[in-house]
Amino acid sequence: MQNRIVLVEFTQSARKHRIGRARVRQVLADPVAEAILPAGGDRQERLVFFGDYASGRALEVMAVRTDRGLLEIHAMDLRLKWRHLYEEGKR
Numbered sequence: 001m002q003n004r005i006v007l008v009e010f011t012q013s014a015r016k017h018r019i020g021r022a023r024v025r026q027v028l029a030d031p032v033a034e035a036i037l038p039a040g041g042d043r044q045e046r047l048v049f050f051g052d053y054a055s056g057r058a059l060e061v062m063a064v065r066t067d068r069g070l071l072e073i074h075a076m077d078l079r080l081k082w083r084h085l086y087e088e089g090k091r
Contacts, residue, residue, distance in 0.1 A: 008063070010072045017076035019059060024075050027051035027061045033089025035082075037062075050078060050086040058086055 008028060010021060027049050037046040047070070049061045060082050062074035078086055 008070050008072055009066070009068070014072050014074055019061075019075040019077075023053045023059065024061050024072055026053045027059050027075075028063070028070070028072075031089070033085045035085055046073075048082070050082060050089060060086075 008025060010024070014024075031049040031051045033050045035048040035050075037048060039045045044064050047063050047065070049063070050058070051061075052058050058078035060074070060076060060078050061072060063070040063072045065071075
């Protein structure tokens with residue numbers, strides 16, 4: 001995945017966990033690790049970025065590609081199911 005993101009748009013539901021846009025942009029710009037969840041059923045491919053922001057708090061950010069850049073659809077504190085990818089990326 002390319003780390004150069006031209007445009008990031010945010011869905012309203014992505015704000016559910018109260019992670020600020022600046023923090024999301026920081027993770028997208030400098031992720032510790034990344035993963036791709038393949039498309040399936042009615043879902044398109046999802047890009048998952050893992051990283052921390054200045055306070056050291058680990059986050060997961062999920063986005064889908066659009067013709068304009070990325071649409072951020074999910075952001076929250078890092079869950080256990082992703083921790084192994086995050087830890088690998090930190091090494």
